[in-house]
Amino acid sequence: MVHDPFKDSASGKTLSAPPSPSDYMKDSVFRSFAYLCALSIILLLAYIVFELGSQALPAIKEHGLGFITGTTWDTNQNEFGVLPEIWGTLYSSLLALLIGGGLGVAIAIFLTQGFMHAKIEVMFRTIIELLAAIPSVVYGLWGIYVLIPLIRPAAHWLHETFGWFPLFSTDLSGPGLAPAALVLAIMILPTVAAISADAFRRIPYKVKEAAYGMGATKWEVILKVMLPTASSGILAGLVLGFGRALGETMALAMLIGNVNDISVSLFAPANTLASLLASTFPEAGEIEIQALMYASLVLLLITFVVNVAGLAVQQYTMRKFEGKK
Amino acid sequence: MNMQAETGEFIAKKYEPKGPVVLDCYVKNIYYGDFRAVRDTTIPVEKNKVTGFIGPSGCGKSTVLRSMNRMNDLIDSFRFEGHIQYHDHDIYSKKVDAVIVRRYIGMVFQLPNPFSMSIYDNVAFGLRLNGYKGDEEEMVVKALKRAAIWNDVKDKLKNSGLSLSGGQQQRLCIARAIATEPDVLLMDEPCSALDPIATRQIEELMVELKQHYSVALVTHNMQQAMRVADVTAFLGVDISNGGRTGYLVEMDDTKKIFEDPQQLLTKQYVRGEFS
Numbered sequence: 001m002v003h004d005p006f007k008d009s010a011s012g013k014t015l016s017a018p019p020s021p022s023d024y025m026k027d028s029v030f031r032s033f034a035y036l037c038a039l040s041i042i043l044l045l046a047y048i049v050f051e052l053g054s055q056a057l058p059a060i061k062e063h064g065l066g067f068i069t070g071t072t073w074d075t076n077q078n079e080f081g082v083l084p085e086i087w088g089t090l091y092s093s094l095l096a097l098l099i100g101g102g103l104g105v106a107i108a109i110f111l112t113q114g115f116m117h118a119k120i121e122v123m124f125r126t127i128i129e130l131l132a133a134i135p136s137v138v139y140g141l142w143g144i145y146v147l148i149p150l151i152r153p154a155a156h157w158l159h160e161t162f163g164w165f166p167l168f169s170t171d172l173s174g175p176g177l178a179p180a181a182l183v184l185a186i187m188i189l190p191t192v193a194a195i196s197a198d199a200f201r202r203i204p205y206k207v208k209e210a211a212y213g214m215g216a217t218k219w220e221v222i223l224k225v226m227l228p229t230a231s232s233g234i235l236a237g238l239v240l241g242f243g244r245a246l247g248e249t250m251a252l253a254m255l256i257g258n259v260n261d262i263s264v265s266l267f268a269p270a271n272t273l274a275s276l277l278a279s280t281f282p283e284a285g286e287i288e289i290q291a292l293m294y295a296s297l298v299l300l301l302i303t304f305v306v307n308v309a310g311l312a313v314q315q316y317t318m319r320k321f322e323g324k325k
Numbered sequence: 326m327n328m329q330a331e332t333g334e335f336i337a338k339k340y341e342p343k344g345p346v347v348l349d350c351y352v353k354n355i356y357y358g359d360f361r362a363v364r365d366t367t368i369p370v371e372k373n374k375v376t377g378f379i380g381p382s383g384c385g386k387s388t389v390l391r392s393m394n395r396m397n398d399l400i401d402s403f404r405f406e407g408h409i410q411y412h413d414h415d416i417y418s419k420k421v422d423a424v425i426v427r428r429y430i431g432m433v434f435q436l437p438n439p440f441s442m443s444i445y446d447n448v449a450f451g452l453r454l455n456g457y458k459g460d461e462e463e464m465v466v467k468a469l470k471r472a473a474i475w476n477d478v479k480d481k482l483k484n485s486g487l488s489l490s491g492g493q494q495q496r497l498c499i500a501r502a503i504a505t506e507p508d509v510l511l512m513d514e515p516c517s518a519l520d521p522i523a524t525r526q527i528e529e530l531m532v533e534l535k536q537h538y539s540v541a542l543v544t545h546n547m548q549q550a551m552r553v554a555d556v557t558a559f560l561g562v563d564i565s566n567g568g569r570t571g572y573l574v575e576m577d578d579t580k581k582i583f584e585d586p587q588q589l590l591t592k593q594y595v596r597g598e599f600s
Contacts, residue, residue: 210438210498213396214451214505215428224450229441321441323488 049300056293067294073260073276075284080291082298084260088270089302092181092256093245095266100185100245101238104192108234111193112200113222125197132190140254143183148174148255151182155267172267175257180270183251188241195240199233200226232318239310246303249274273299334563336365338587340556340576347372347509347539348393348430349410355388358402362388366573368558370509370541375531377554377579378543381594384560385571386543387435390511393541394430395423411509428455431507435514437494439486439501444469444478447486447497451505464504471533472500473526492519499527503534510534512542516549528553547595550579557582559591 004018053060059067063080070081107128111121155172162168172178203226211225227234257269258279273295284292348370355363363385370376370393378386388397395416397403408415416426431451439447448465457464465482469475474496478489486497495518502510512531516524531540531553544550550557558576562569575582575591586592 204438206434206436206438207440209396209399210434210440212399213394213427213432213434214454214501215424215426215431216454217424220454225440231441319485320443321485321487323485 049297052293052297052300056290056297059287059290059294063291063294067291068298071260071262073280073291075288078287080288080294082273082276082295084262085271085273085276085295086298086302087262088177088256089246089272089274089299092177092184092252092270092272093242095177095181096184096188096245097238097242098185099182100188101192101241103185104189104237104241105196105234107189107193108196108200109222109226111197113218113226125194128190128193131186132194136187136248136250137254139183139187140251143179143251143255144175147182148172148179151178159267166264167266170263170265170268173269175255176267176269177256177263178266180252180256180272181266183255184245184248187248187251188244191244192234192237192241195237196230196234199230199237202233203229228321231321232314235310235314235317239307239314242306242310243303246306247274247299249278253278273302334365335572335574337367337573337575339367340369340558342369342371344374345372346370347411348541349408350389350393351407351409352389352392352405353407354404355385355392355397355406356402356404357400361568361570363560363571364563366558366560366571368573368576370539371556372539373535373537374555375535375540375542375553377550377557378541378560379545379547379550379557379594380560380571380574381562382545383569383571384562386558386560387513388571389560390513390541390543391432393509393511394427394432396427396432398423428505429507430509430511431502431505433499433502433510433512433515435517437491437498437518439489439494439497441485441487443483444486444489444497445482448500448504450501455505457505465500468500468504469497471503471530472496473523473530474500492523495519496523496527499530503530506538509539509541512540514543514545517545524549547583551583554579559586559588559594561590561594 002018002021002024006016007018010016059080063070067080067082068086069083070079071083072079072081074080107124110116111125116124152172155168155178158168159171207225207229208221211221216224252272253275256272256275258271258275259269260271261268263270277292277296277299280288280292346369350366350368350370352363352366352368354361354365366385366389368376368378368389378390380386391397392405393409393416397405405417407417409417411426411430414421416423416430440450442450445465448468449461452461452464466475469478474493477493478484478497481488486494489497495515499515516527519527528549531542534540535555542550542554544554555578556576557579559574559582560571561574562571575586575588577587582591583595586595592598
């Protein structure tokens with residue numbers, strides 16, 4: 001029985017009644033279910049980290065931090081280092097973020113700020129969402145057969161003309177950082193565009209009205225008012241996109257060249273952690289698998305750090321622009 | 326009683342302005358798509374006066390006010406017939422850019438709508454937009470003081486405008502609108518989110534503003550119209566023919582509207598006999 005202290009003293013004619021015992025029960029059942037779901041995610045993550053850690057333990061013991069600073073990956077000499085892969089992962093992802101992020105935000109603005117008729121807007125949105133549905137192996141093939149031949153003349157010209165500039169210091173011989181980063185950019189573009197467009201759509205109409213009311217031009221409204229207002233949402237999109245770029249495997253394994261070199265040149269072949277894992281696993285022996293587990297721990301750590309940093313920046317902008325604690 | 330020749334619709338007796346007119350507003354029709362929102366409304370906004378707009382909900386007073394700086398242009402289906410003369414130029418002329426209109430004719434909205442930026446930047450927004458070359462900080466402080474919010478925010482100008490309470494946000498928006506000292510200020514129920522003390526301060530601001538500028542004020546609060554408006558326009562709603570079309574019923578000196586209205590509708594409305 002539900003305890004109702006007001007029943008006797010309230011007017012006899014009131015229709016107010018306490019929730020029934022079954023109402024309370026539904027509440028607690030639903031609450032337990034929600035807690036269980038949340039807990040299972042945490043447990044799953046913990047289990048993955050634990051499992052990876054225990055399998056990587058022998059490699060961690062043997063190589064220690066030298067694994068992160070080492071630059072060779074040689075099974076025969078039992079020498080494993082992933083610095084080139086870390087460099088390649090971060091470099092390719094940052095390039096992709098620069099290109100895909102910029103384009104994604106621009107597309108989001110284009111889609112939401114009344115530049116075109118509503119029907120064309122829907123069409124554009126669908127096309128961009130379709131980009132996210134293309135399997136990554138298809139992107140890889142497209143990169144090999146279309147993109148690399150396409151950018152090769154331009155890359156060659158850049159190298160010939162501006163070869164003294166570190167970014168263009170090598171020629172593009174086929175796979176390399178530039179095609180990999182370009183494909184990555186296309187792959188993260190739908191994520192960034194969709195989340196940023198949502199952030200723009202969430203801005204109340206009255207804000208836009210206020211901006212126009214001050215006598216701002218369309219450009220000023222978008223740049224000075226809409227963009228800062230949407231910034232925390234845009235950042236969320238960028239962080240998700242960056243996370244996707246860090247972990248992307250198949251397309252990169254096909255396009256980046258899988259060469260353990262550290263080079264600033266956009267056209268040099270490189271390697272990433274995910275692509276190292278994908279291309280080495282099938283033929284790896286026991287010792288090498290332990291090293292690969294260590295490498296995947298490093299990748300997990302990088303993704304984690306990036307997400308936490310992104311969250312921190314996002315909360316900073318929320319505090320700064322929206323006054324939220 | 327005046328009637329429109331073709332349709333037999335009521336037309337208010339024309340108000341004869343006693344001083345120079347800054348915004349000569351003649352609305353023949355305002356449509357949203359097929360919906361006729363306002364008809365036959367002539368409201369001259371006089372220089373250095375507060376012109377009040379009163380009337381029941383849906384009478385189109387906000388629509389007319391928003392037409393005065395082309396805010397309604399943001400709505401695709403909006404169509405304006407008539408003219409609004411601002412210093413001898415029709416603001417609805419094709420040659421006139423709505424952006425420029427809004428720089429001279431500022432607006433305060435009914436709901437607070439500060440930008441996602443610091444309190445200081447909110448107020449400086451208009452100054453920067455207009456390329457103000459003088460002492461920006463001085464103008465920001467002045468605007469905040471006039472909008473009766475300086476004491477609330479003087480220690481936290483760097484905080485977000487959105488961190489303030491609703492009433493404070495509204496005063497911030499008023500500060501933002503008056504920082505550039507627009508020639509005409511349109512205020513759409515600016516005090517509906519404010520407590521009586523802040524309301525009083527904003528009313529004093531309106532009276533102060535009219536020394537140099539002109540104010541058009543939409544209000545649901547008849548006491549407010551009596552306190553600050555020099556001239557008052559009363560708009561009614563015509564629900565004949567199944568529509569809801571607003572129109573001007575009567576416009577005159579505020580005292581006259583409230584004490585000796587000529588139209589029965591006005592009399593009933595100011596006495597609170599219908600709303």
